[in-house]
Amino acid sequence: MENMIGRKLDGRYAIQEVIGVGGMAIVYKAYDEIDDRVVAVKVLKDEYLSNEDFKRRFKNESKAIAMLSHPNIVKVYDVSLDERLQYIVMEYVDGITLKEYIDQQHVLTWKEAVHFTVQILRALQHAHEKGIVHRDIKPQNIMMLEDGTIKVADFGIARMANSETRTMTDKAIGSVHYISPEQASGSRTDEKSDIYSLGVMLYEMLTGKLPFDSENAVSVAIMQMQTDPRRPRELNPDIPEGLEEITLRAMQKEPARRYVSAAAMLADINAFKQNPSIHFAYKYFVDDSPTRYYDAVKKVKGEPEPEKQPEVAPKKEAAKKNKSYISLLSKIAIVFILIAAVIIGIMMYVFGIFPHSATPDVKVPNLVGQQYDTVVQQYGKELQIVKSNTQYDNTAPAGQILSQNPKANADVKKNAQVSVVVSLGPKQVTVPDVTNLAQADAVAQLTANGLQYTIQSINDDSVAKGSVVKTDPVAGTQVNSGSSVTLYISLGPVVVNETVPNVVGMTQDAAKTALENAGLKLGNVTQQSSSTVAAGTVISQDQKANTQIPQNTAVNLVVSSGTPSAPNVVGESISKATSDLQNNGYSLGNVTYANNSTVAQGDVISQQTESDNKHVDLVVSLGPATSSVSSTSSTASTSSTSSTTTSTTTTTTNTYHSSRGRK
Incomplete structure (x- = not known):
């Protein structure tokens, strides 16, 4: 092929x-x-351009591969089918191969191995659903990004190679360490062949060693067909038993005993991730494989023969030598026949020639909706019914099959594996205790527990309005997930209306008794003077008589404090006394002025409320009296003397009638 560097395709x-x-x-x-991106361009070598069968296969496979679109598969952007140059343009992955990573780490932690395996399984599941089998799963074809993301590469190219004359070399069959037994023997391959190769990769990641290895590729191929691998835990005791079981099931020699699909293997790995101490206890890990011939291959390479037996008589010895010679030739012939068969099988694998499989002899029945135990009993002699997963289902009783793989009416070989997902029945949840919670908080708890709800409103004297009084079913009850729980929400106490009695005119005590007899209670009492209502008698009430109000409502009353009395204005000036009287609802009555030696002039000496209880008469001081009249004669008549004394001892008084016009 000419130098492509610098060319533009x-x-x-x-x-x-x-x-x-x-x-x-x-x-x-x-x-x-x-x-505007970096890509990888895979250009087919010139020697394949003249092969029409290969070009046809390449065209068909290129179209199929271009259909794949998955985050764990290297993307194909473009395909060229030109007569002179054929190439595929792919996503450029800036990373290393998984093989390089394994070589660096030697042994991966089981968590790392599971992380990578899950991604590869997802990629295979996508490809298998599109009808594409990789057939060359190996760590050299798995790209790993810096963040641990896996990309499966090289779909289809290896199996499309088909040359009429090609020398079989170790380079050409470099995948022999990962090929399935059916690939090694040239038998028909399907999705389970990829499962086997992935099982070998998982084995290598967990142990740091290949399950089968030899300097001779043919010997490795024979091991793939005939030899059971050592259990991974013998090489690395830190491997969990459940993960070892998954690995060995994927590597079963008989395809029917492997996982039926990538999805089935993924289901077991997910179950293991949730419970690393899980045990699957697969029932068919037994040594029932055919006779191994690998020892014979090693003997051909020069292993020492068993020690010679003691010499016997010459005739017998000669006969024995002839017999041994024939036996040796027979062994050599058998070994060469086996090697030839393996080489033919590998050539078929590498160059994409696969014979048609025999006609399937069992049709898969429809198992969905049937009980798992019944199905195993009914079909267990023809098929391996394997419970690949279980899940809760609100509509299917426990033990009922929810789905199956392969689907009903598929043609499979006798004893093939049929994976089923079995119902655990409705998931049981516990009704939480939400009493006394606000409605919104109670609803949030029910929803978080996978429950539905309905609302009922009831009166309750002890639970605050808007909060949960009780639930139905009660807290602690086991119910199916998705069931409905009734929340009884408090409306507060029951409201009872009572008729308001008329207590106006009653004494305060009588009014209180009347209110209590009516289911009400006495509220605030305000005192108010009244000239018309006797003291202690109800003047008014704030709740109108004969109306309906809630039970135990307080009724406020105004009660008479009796006839009001005028304010004491003695000692005040006439002007202040007048103002105080007016401010208290009284008017100034008669005002009389009199001399007084103890009360200052102009101040009130005394007061008197008139009979109308509206006017107050005042006596105002003129100050101390002055002697303006004296005895004129000691010889005055008694009557005169008497008159004079009266004038000297009686204060001169002027009387005024305020606001009445009297003087």
């Missing part, structure tokens, strides 16, 4: 450098000038 892919060389193609790093 299709006017857009500028070839920059070689990044990989395989038996069938060369991979280049290139720059896509139209989409």
Whole structure:
């Protein structure tokens, strides 16, 4: 093939450098000038361009591979089927192969191995659903990004290679360490072949060793067909038993005993991730495989023969030598026949020639809706009914089959595995205690526990309005997930209306008794003077008589304090006394002025409320009296003397009638 460096393919892919060389193609790093991105371009070698069958296969496979779109599969952007140059443009992955990572780490932690395996299984599941079998799953074809993301690469190219004359070399069959027994023997391959190869990869990641290895590729292929691997835990005791079981099931020699699909294996790995101490206890891990011939291969390579027996008589010895010679030739012949068979099988695998399988002899029945135990009993002699997963289902009783793989009416071989998902029945949950919680909080708890709810409103004297009084079913009851729980929400106490009695005119005590007899209670009492209502008698009430109000409502009353009395204004000036009287609802009555030696002039000496209880008469001081009249004669008549004394001892008084016009 001419030098591609510097060439531009299709006017857009500028070839920059070689990044990989395989038996069938060369991979280049290139720059896509139209989409402005770095890509990988896999160019098929020139010797395949003249093979029409290969070109037809390449065209068909290229279209199929271009259909794949999954985050764990290297994307295919473009395919060229030109007569002179055929290539595939793919996603450029800036990382290392999983093989390089295994070589660096030697033994991976089981968590790392599971992390990578899950991603590869998801990629295989997607490809298998599209009808594409990889057939060359190996860590060299798995790219790993810096963040641990896995990308499966090299779909289809290896199996499309088909040359009429090609020498079988170790380079050409470099995948022999990972191929399935049916690939090694040239039998028909399907999705379970990829499962086997992934099982070998998982074995290698967990133990740091390949399950089968030898300097001779043919010997490795024979081991793939005939030899059971050592249990991974013998090489690495830190491997959990459940993960060892998954690995060995994927590596079963008989395809029917492997996982039926990538999804089935993924289900067991997910179960293991949730419970690393799980045990699957697969029932068919027994040594019922055919006779092994690997020892014979090793003897051909020069292993020492058993020690010779003691010499016997010459005739017998000669006969024995002849017999031994014939026996040795027979063994050598058997070994060469086996090697030839393996080589033919590997050539079929590498070059994509697979014979048609025999007609299936069992049709898968419809198992969905049937009880698992019944199905195992009914079909267990023809098929292996394997419970691949269980899940809760609100509509299916426990033990009922929810789904199956393969589907009903599929043709399979006798004793093939049928994976089923079995119902655990409705999931049981406990009704939480939400009493006394606000409605919104109670609803949130029910929803979080997978329950529905309905609302009922009731009166309750002890639970606050808007809070939960009780639930039905009660707290602690086991119910099916999705069941409905009734929340009884408090409306507060029951409201009872009572008729308000008329207590106006009653004494305060009588009014209180009347209110209590009516289911009400006495509220605030305000005192108010009244000239018309006797003291202690109800003047008014704030709740109108004969109306309906809630039970135990307080009724406020105004009660008479009796006839009001005028304020004491003695000692005040006439002007202040007048003001105080007016401020208290009284008017100034008669005002009389009199001399007084103890009360200052102009101040009130005394007061008197008139009979109308509206006017107050005042006596106002004129100050001390002055002697303006004296005795004129000691000889005055008695009557005169008497008159004079009266005038000297009686204060001169002027009387005024305030606001009445009297003087």
